[in-house]
Amino acid sequence: MSGGDRQWPEGREKAFATHLIHFGAEIDASTGASSVPIYQASTFHHDTIDKQMAYDYARSGNPTREALETQIALLEGGTRGFAFASGMAAISSAFMLLSAGDHVICTEDVYGGTYRLLTTILNRMNIETTFVDMTDLDAVTAARKPNTKAVFLETPSNPTLKITDIAAVASWAKQHGLLTMLDNTFMTPYYQRPIELGVDIVLHSATKFLGGHSDVIAGLAVVADESLGNRLKQIQNGMGNILGVQDSWLLMRGIKTLKARMDIHEANARKLAAWLVSRSDIERVYYPGLPDHAGREIHERQARGYGAVVSFDVGSEERAKRLLDRVSIPLVAVSLGGVESILSYPAMMSHASMPKSVRHERGIGDGLVRYSVGLEDIDDLLTDLERALKS
Ligand SMILES: *Cc1c(COP(=O)(O)O)cnc(C)c1O
Numbered sequence: 001m002s003g004g005d006r007q008w009p010e011g012r013e014k015a016f017a018t019h020l021i022h023f024g025a026e027i028d029a030s031t032g033a034s035s036v037p038i039y040q041a042s043t044f045h046h047d048t049i050d051k052q053m054a055y056d057y058a059r060s061g062n063p064t065r066e067a068l069e070t071q072i073a074l075l076e077g078g079t080r081g082f083a084f085a086s087g088m089a090a091i092s093s094a095f096m097l098l099s100a101g102d103h104v105i106c107t108e109d110v111y112g113g114t115y116r117l118l119t120t121i122l123n124r125m126n127i128e129t130t131f132v133d134m135t136d137l138d139a140v141t142a143a144r145k146p147n148t149k150a151v152f153l154e155t156p157s158n159p160t161l162k163i164t165d166i167a168a169v170a171s172w173a174k175q176h177g178l179l180t181m182l183d184n185t186f187m188t189p190y191y192q193r194p195i196e197l198g199v200d201i202v203l204h205s206a207t208k209f210l211g212g213h214s215d216v217i218a219g220l221a222v223v224a225d226e227s228l229g230n231r232l233k234q235i236q237n238g239m240g241n242i243l244g245v246q247d248s249w250l251l252m253r254g255i256k257t258l259k260a261r262m263d264i265h266e267a268n269a270r271k272l273a274a275w276l277v278s279r280s281d282i283e284r285v286y287y288p289g290l291p292d293h294a295g296r297e298i299h300e301r302q303a304r305g306y307g308a309v310v311s312f313d314v315g316s317e318e319r320a321k322r323l324l325d326r327v328s329i330p331l332v333a334v335s336l337g338g339v340e341s342i343l344s345y346p347a348m349m350s351h352a353s354m355p356k357s358v359r360h361e362r363g364i365g366d367g368l369v370r371y372s373v374g375l376e377d378i379d380d381l382l383t384d385l386e387r388a389l390k391s
Helices: 016-021 063-076 087-095 112-125 137-142 166-175 226-239 245-256 258-277 296-302 317-326 356-361 378-389
Strands: 080-084 103-107 128-132 148-154 179-183 201-205 219-223 284-286 309-313 342-344 368-372
Touching: 016 063, 016 245, 016 258, 063 080, 063 219, 063 245, 080 087, 080 226, 087 112, 087 179, 087 201, 087 219, 087 226, 103 112, 112 128, 128 137, 137 166, 148 166, 166 179, 166 296, 219 226, 245 258, 258 284, 258 309, 258 378, 317 368, 317 378
Parallel strands: 103 128, 103 148, 148 179, 179 201
Antiparallel strands: 080 219, 201 219, 284 309, 309 368, 342 368
C-alpha cells in the first residue's frame, strides 16, 4: 500500500509498550486489515516452478506464525523467534542442538517438565545433566566437565523464586564456549531481557503470562545470533512441533496487552505479598519484591519488575488443603499467568513426582502454596484469602 507519510524519526528506538502493538506485521500488507490474517493453509501455490517462493509448505513457514515469531524476537531483542506447540516443545527443541555424549549444567529448581525431559528422555540419548544450585556460582563452575556444552537457567525459579545472576553465569559460560539457555516464563521480556545479559537462547511457556488468558498452550524461543537461528530453524522444521495458526493468532492478540496486564498483575502481587508478610499465621513468604528476599539485589540489577507469582507457607499440609478448599476467587489449578488468579499446591501438583526428602530440602514444604496473582480487584482477593485462612 502507498499513501501518507508514516515515518518514524531515524535513530530513535521505540519503547517496549509501542513494540508490543506495532511489531511490523500488525497491519495486513495486502488489505490494510487491523490484525494479521489467519492463513489457514497447509501449502502454497507455485505460480511458476522456477521461481523461489516466500512460503512453500506451512510446517516450514506460515505468514501468521511468522508474524508471531517476528513479534517475540523484537520483544526479546534477539535476531530470530520460533513458535512451538508448547513451552516443552520449545525447550526440548532447544536441547536438540546438543548431541549424544554432551553434558548439561541445569539449575536444580528447574520447571518439572524440563527436569523430566532431562532425566527420563535426554538421558536415554546419552545427554547427561548435573543439577546445581545456580544461586551459587562456585557450584556452577565446579560442575563443568570436559564434555559440558550447555547451561540451562531459570530465574526467578519455581516455586521459591530463587534468583540466579544471569550475566555472571552467561559470561562464565561464554569463556568456556558453552551455550546458555534461559527459561524466561515468569518474567516475560517486559521485565527481563536475557539476551541483553549475554544469554544465547531465551525460552518461554507462552501458555502463561505471554498468552495471559489461560486459553492457549504455546511455546516460544528467541536466539541471539543468526547461526543459532539457522540451526534452530532446521530443528523446528525437522521435528515439526510448530504452533498452529489459530493459536499463533491468539498469542499475538494476548501479547499486545502484556504491559497493561503485567503492571496490574504486579501491583496486585506486591500488595498480596506485603499483606501475607504482615500476618502471624503465615510462616514464610517468597516474592522477589520483598526487602529480605535472597537475591533481591541481583534481581533488581537484571530485571525491571518482580512479576506476579507469590509463594507462601501456611505451616502444614492440613492448612494448605483447607485453604485450597475454601478460596472462592482463584482457580485451584496448575499453571499461572492468566487474567484470573491461580492457586496451586506444588507438593501435590507441579512437584508431586519429587521425592519428599528432596522436596523439603529445596524448601518446598507441605504447607507451601503458589499464588499467581490475577487482575481481579486486590481487596476482593485479600478478603477471599482472609476468610479461607481463618480457622
Ligand atoms: C509451564 C511452564 C513450562 C512448560 O510450558 P508448557 O507450555 O506447559 O509446555 C516451562 N517452564 C515454565 C517456567 C513453566 O511455568
